[in-house]
Amino acid sequence: MYAMPGLVAMAYRLFSTWTARPRPPPALLPYDQRCEQGKPKLRRKAPLIVALLCVLLGVYILPPYPWRRLTATILYDFGAAISSIILGHHVKVADSPTARLGSNPLGNFHYDPAEDPYYISNLDEPIDEFIASALNGTHFTNIFHIVLESMREDSYPWDESGLLHQHIIKNVEFAENGTPIRTDTISPFITSLAEHTISWHTTWASIPFTHKAMLGRTPFLLTH
């Protein structure tokens, strides 16, 4: 009786997982492959199963009193733990741990903007004219996102009217026979692409003093 609801939930989630992956997942990447090499197959596929088997066997060599009474629920505990591992493994293969929307009790409680009455969407608005004109006629299949950590907006490409350049001119002496600080001496390549580069200077992010404004805590209950 204990196990029946769990078995039903497990069957439902296996079914929904199967139907949610009509296409095979992408080929494994070098990191996945190499970091997983060298482990025995069982440990590689389901590392906790080995530990669970050890615990299961260990229960039967416990002293009779008071620990042996734990064996009354051992089958239920074992079944629940194994099914969690199997489900978690399959769901993670199907997609990312957070890539499933919804608050379905049999699925997960992840935040779903579609169910948030305070969520403000812009999907009903036309695409921003500037972006639409900039991308008009372009065709791309890949996106390469380059993050320049600790780089200043007025330094790349080097902006001779920018604050840093003005600060240097006013407050810092140039080296004798040194290289002049100019756009073409510091950032010649990106400057050469200027005619084909679109630059946004106002992509601000709101930075709250509490993470709670932007992050949701994922509950453990019935989640994978």
Add this chain to the structure above:
Amino acid sequence: MISTPSDGTWEFGAPAQFYQRCVPEIFRLVNSVTDISQEILDFEYRNRTATTDMWETTHFQSMTTDWEEELGMLKAFGFSSIFDGNCIAKFNGDKEFDHPFGYFDEGTALLFHALTTDALPYLWNYIDEFRKRKPKNRLYLSWMDSTTHWPIILPPQWREKNYKQYLKAKGDANNWDRENISLDLWINAVKWTDDMVQKLILGFRERGLEDETLFVMYIHLKR
């Protein structure tokens, strides 16, 4: 655009999620969703070729992701694969980093850094493997360059050939004003970054991917 937490990224140590979906996660959803609306299908068909199939979302950086739960944050962004300094250490057979930027040598009390260029061979290896995949996938690739972040370590070979002095040293030549040294070094790091961006874009050009790739650069600081 969404923010990342202001006080580091510590909260990602616990299971946390963004209230907004991030681009890598949206692409992965597109991979797995079966009942795509007609609008999304129209958008997809406009932007895909006959041989293009699924999105691969991958992040590369030569720093570790151990600091302030950065790995958790990158996972929350939705990347399917993350390649960081720990992977470089593992593949090179080195010991794991004990600092986000590299190794601390107890004998010399010096910190040896993984250079941004250290991840480059792996990036090209990954892209070459990506090009061989059939059916062809689509790529959302992220690359983080941390060279302009203090302590600003420039590759020795580049430094020998390309380091230039822009600013005058104050006082004794052996005892420069710290601010000038830092600024001079940082300007050189900007020049190095320009060379690096050139390498990346030309690498895509050599592989015939430039014309089918949208390059987006994100700069960390407003001023």
